[in-house]
Amino acid sequence: MPAFNTRIQQALAQRSQQGLSRSIRIIDDGNSAQLKNGSAGYINFSSNDYLGLASDKSLTKAWQHGLDKYGNGSGASPLVTGFSSAHQQLEETLCDWLGFDRAILFSSGFSANQALLFSLLEKDDVLLQDKLNHASLMEAGMLSPAVMKRFRHNDVNNLTSLMSDNALVVTEGVFSMDGDMAPLADIYAVTNGKGWLAVDDAHGIGVLGKQGQGSCAAAGIQPEILVVTFGKAFGLSGAAIMCSEQVGDYLTQFARHHVYSTAMPPSQAVALCHAASMIQTQQWRRDKLAELSEYYHRLLSDIEGYQTTETPIKPFIIGSSDKAVAVAEQLKSAGIWLTAIRPPTVPNGSARLRITLTAEHQFHHIDKLAEQLKQAVKG
Numbered sequence: 001m002p003a004f005n006t007r008i009q010q011a012l013a014q015r016s017q018q019g020l021s022r023s024i025r026i027i028d029d030g031n032s033a034q035l036k037n038g039s040a041g042y043i044n045f046s047s048n049d050y051l052g053l054a055s056d057k058s059l060t061k062a063w064q065h066g067l068d069k070y071g072n073g074s075g076a077s078p079l080v081t082g083f084s085s086a087h088q089q090l091e092e093t094l095c096d097w098l099g100f101d102r103a104i105l106f107s108s109g110f111s112a113n114q115a116l117l118f119s120l121l122e123k124d125d126v127l128l129q130d131k132l133n134h135a136s137l138m139e140a141g142m143l144s145p146a147v148m149k150r151f152r153h154n155d156v157n158n159l160t161s162l163m164s165d166n167a168l169v170v171t172e173g174v175f176s177m178d179g180d181m182a183p184l185a186d187i188y189a190v191t192n193g194k195g196w197l198a199v200d201d202a203h204g205i206g207v208l209g210k211q212g213q214g215s216c217a218a219a220g221i222q223p224e225i226l227v228v229t230f231g232k233a234f235g236l237s238g239a240a241i242m243c244s245e246q247v248g249d250y251l252t253q254f255a256r257h258h259v260y261s262t263a264m265p266p267s268q269a270v271a272l273c274h275a276a277s278m279i280q281t282q283q284w285r286r287d288k289l290a291e292l293s294e295y296y297h298r299l300l301s302d303i304e305g306y307q308t309t310e311t312p313i314k315p316f317i318i319g320s321s322d323k324a325v326a327v328a329e330q331l332k333s334a335g336i337w338l339t340a341i342r343p344p345t346v347p348n349g350s351a352r353l354r355i356t357l358t359a360e361h362q363f364h365h366i367d368k369l370a371e372q373l374k375q376a377v378k379g
């Protein structure tokens with residue numbers, strides 16, 4: 001019997017014994033503040049749709065308009081025939097808004113991060129990553145020929161002690177599981193003139209900074225590389241690496257996830273342009289998030305496990321994986337949808353509920369969350 005069977009069986013059995021098995025649930029209508037699962041309804045505190053665009057009707061219309069104009073798929077990779085005027089328009093929109101020369105498009109943030117590290121790094125290069133960076137960055141770093149070192153989370157002194165000439169430093173702008181922000185101005189001061197800084201702003205773009213320009217704009221810096229993803233505040237999917245003209249040319253030659261992968265449908269690029277415009281002009285969505293965040297703080301800050309953040313990601317630390325699952329289940333039975341996040345996604349002993357706010361939430365949703373969470377944590 002091939003070794004694969006035994007290996008797979010063992011890995012699955014181990015996950016299950018550790019109480020860490022993951023499973024996919026089928027969700028009907030999961031992309032707004034009210035989630036439907038079969039006939040049951042829930043308040044959804046689990047999405048990354050921070051600005052409430054995933055179910056926005058004007059965005060749907062923009063996508064439909066793109067479909068009418070360009071048809072369905074792109075039909076090829078960008079360097080063959082898959083790159084349309086819609087893709088070009090999206091690149092220009094992103095460059096104008098975020099202040100970079102080039103935007104190289106990808107079908108996901110995961111592939112953008114992997115493409116970046118695999119194409120930039122060579123043997124003997126030094127890659128310095130925040131310990132809590134996303135799996136896509138960690139995995140690419142480990143598989144790349146560079147020497148990868150991790151610095152303690154948001155610890156600029158530790159980064160400084162590891163810094164060497166020509167190092168590539170990579171951090172998230174807003175950390176996905178903790179909702180805290182990287183000290184970008186300090187990190188930039190460490191890298192400036194010595195190495196390069198790449199910021200993955202999957203959770204900051206659209207949410208932070210003037211016109212939603214993200215974490216770097218909010219911190220007043222411009223890193224050499226900025227990765228923005230479209231599956232969160234944009235309400236869609238895909239990603240772009242923002243960079244200089246020359247790095248853009250380089251990625252066009254060597255970023256295999258870009259070169260050898262079907263371009264996103266042009267209709268999606270049309271929708272993304274529309275989303276970018278909504279993000280820039282609809283400040284009320286960020287204002288609403290700020291009000292909800294303030295309300296959340298007022299109602300939940302005295303419950304054990306509460307963490308303060310300045311972003312819509314509100315981790316609620318439970319500790320043990322079993323308890324986190326039990327609390328999530330109890331909340332579910334009360335009509336609140338929350339996902340328990342367990343190791344290995346987060347460090348051992350820090351299983352949590354990852355509570356996220358979106359501009360679509362209402363204050364009474366947070367009233368109910370606070371009331372039910374208090375009971376569930378006690379129980």
Ligand SMILES: Cc1ncc(COP(=O)(O)O)c(C=O)c1O
Pocket residue numbers: 107108109110111113134136172176200202203229230231237238239
């Ligand atoms: C920080 C960060 N980077 C990258 C990604 C991957 O983005 P995508 O979902 O577009 O593949 C995620 C996804 O959750 C993320 O949280």
